[in-house]
Amino acid sequence: MNHEPRTILHIDMNSYFASVEQQANPRLRGKPIGVTGGDREQRTVLATASIEAKKLGVKTGMSLWEARKVCPQIIIVKSCHDKYLSTTTKLLNIFKDYSPYFEVFSIDEVFLELPDRSGSCRSSFPSSVLGLPAGAAKGTLFRVTPRYLLAVAVAYEIKHRIKSEIGEVVTCSIGISYNKLMAKLAGSLKKPDGLVIIPNRTEAIKVLDSVELDDICGIGPAIKKRLFNLGITNFFQLRQVLKQCLLSSFKSYGETLYNMARGVDNTPILPFYEREEVKSVGHRHTLDRNTSDPNEIRQILLKISEMVAERLRHKNLVGKTIHFWYRDVNMAGFGMQKTLAHYSFDGLEIFASAWEIFQTIWDGGQVRMVGTSVSNIKPSRPINLSFLPEDKRKEKILQALDKVNNKFGDFTLHRATLIGTNSVSRKPNPFLSDRRFKI
Template sequence: MHNMYPKKGRVILHVDMNSFYASVEMAYDSSLKGKPLAIAGNVEERRGIIVTCSYEARRYGVKTTMPLWEAKKLCPQLIVKSPDFDKYRKASLAMFDLLRQYTSLVEPVSIDEGYMDISGCHEIGSPIEIAKSIQQRILQTLDLPCSIGIAPNKFLAKTASDMKKPMGITVLRKRDVRDRLWPLKVTEMHGIGEKTGQKLESLGVRTIGDLAQANEVQLRHALGINGLKLRYRANGEDSREVDPDSIYEHKSVGNSTTLPHDSTNQKELLTIIHGLSEKVAVRLKRKGLAGQKIGITIRYKNRKTITRSKTLLNPITAHEEISEEAQALFKSNWNGDAVRLLGVTAFEVIEKQEAYKQLDLFSYQHEAKKEPLFSAMEKLQAKYGKKAVQKGLDYTHDSGTNLRAETSFSKDFLDPRH
């Protein structure tokens, strides 16, 4: 059995639950099995949006984020259910508890996926035997399907788990990268979205193989340090360790400024907070992060300093949302004295792609509808300057209580201490 494990290096599994929300619903109601099922918000309304769907529904062309009316047009017999996040969280916690029976080196990355380092598990069985055992036990005890990737690092394990769904087990070694990954389109690589793909294509990088051999100077100029990281990944390299404690990490991104003169002008102070929020949003976007808590710092003329923060129901990254939260905090905590310094900080930041939302879909749809607008604004501002197009602001309006019924499905939900 020792011969099936490398003498140097690691064996990493990536466990990815298949069509998780829909599968959990099927586990609770077996009559739904084998039928086209979608989870969506505002199921009574045509403007609802698909959160996820079963593989039976996908055969009809139904996709995540598709408007409900379009999905029903493609699949008239589609069964639609509202999300039940208590069920999903319970199933997720049970799944991770099962994984920890094999090794303590389990790193949740979202509600329905996680990494395992089984390098020291040769006494249990071979990597493939362990993967089969995990897959079968999750199916037998939770009635949920999953796919598992087996590889020497996180990137390849994640890539492998995507190769065969549902209920697949795929081994991907470094020596397989040239034949199995390099011919694929660069946009099929984990970690590359549409915008990054467009930038890479402008450099003549169309396949993962092209990226693996791309000019480092050009990549860094176009994508910053992330360009070099992606090239590294395209060559099958990834030095990240499986970190069980990553769910406890709390990081922050913030900006502050000392005012040119002490001020008691609320409109001026709110304008400064709005500007600081924009800087925080830009840094979050550049790093691919979202904040789960927004905080402000107020330093008065007498140098007394206070900090106040608010934990959000849902991670945010957009400039307007950060500004709204920060301004509301300022209004409720400023005592009216002259202000010397202001700061805005996003706390407990997580990777944007790992920020899963609990959607009652009012806010999901609201956010989805805003995305094309923000994208168009960014393009116009990039071409003609920031002042070319701006969203109107009302600094005197008190937004009051945040009524968005959303909840983060970030790693905090997987923290066993909760």
């Protein structure tokens, strides 16, 4: 194992969707805005809130009515995913100038590992990063050690280029540390437009003991609750627990928790071009109103099954494990999966399995959201999945269906059973499974 010191930057765009909207529309600048994926007052939640809105108490994930209650003057902007994807592509083209080792963590977060700081590597950086801007050390939360001088220079150069090439409203917070875990934590300590260094494990322990358990990436509500049930409420207490005890309670994840409490993380940077292929394709839809009408649920499920199937065909994939889930009015989730005897990219087959699962697990109560996905997938080559005449005919029909809809719009041509169904929106995956970037 390579034990050479690493230098990793975590770059997190501040209120990303909102700042992109403010950059595109000067009339929104300096005002509290919320970006949402739809216009259904009682259903839609905020994808993000602007910095101004957050200062007034608005939080990402709030429903529209909650946001308006907290901030009556908030301006709601409908999301434009093509705009965000385009901006992210420009950002990635900036980041790649500083290292080939960068990992796209989400649409607005990137890990970047700087290469060896020898003279040959230094010469590959833009000349402007070889000297710190005036006051740079003063702007960081921790003292800049010689080891991190180049990293801080790179961070300031990236911030400058974002302002000049993307826009002055779009900002980022950057964390610098010796591994991904601590770089991400560092980046969260000062927002917006912050720059924080956690230079070593000694400083990391101090920071860990000052934050909450779920401030660390990897400890969510479920893990936090289990730790609390064990009497562990902070990282100091977590460090007192023997590794064997954590392994007993959390299985293999116990070792991860043991290392987290000590600021240890050996996970490598996974470059964008080496990301694993998509493992599942799915879609979920929140109904316009709660319903217990099986016919209404059936039509919506058929429609999203067709959407999932079209995405599989577009990616030249087939799958055989169908997963269906739904949420009731209390936001409780229920789901189950079924594996087919063969691979498929046919919406009717996906629907048939999903509908069978729904009928098995549904208790007859009100339904708020439904979703289905296909996993256990592989490339659909050879194109003809079967040599049977009826299967070849069905495949040709699906190809013709996709050709028409790709040219004239989704569901221009569709099955008769979908006539009169409500609109179901399709948006790009914000976590990049569609891999739409060209850099």
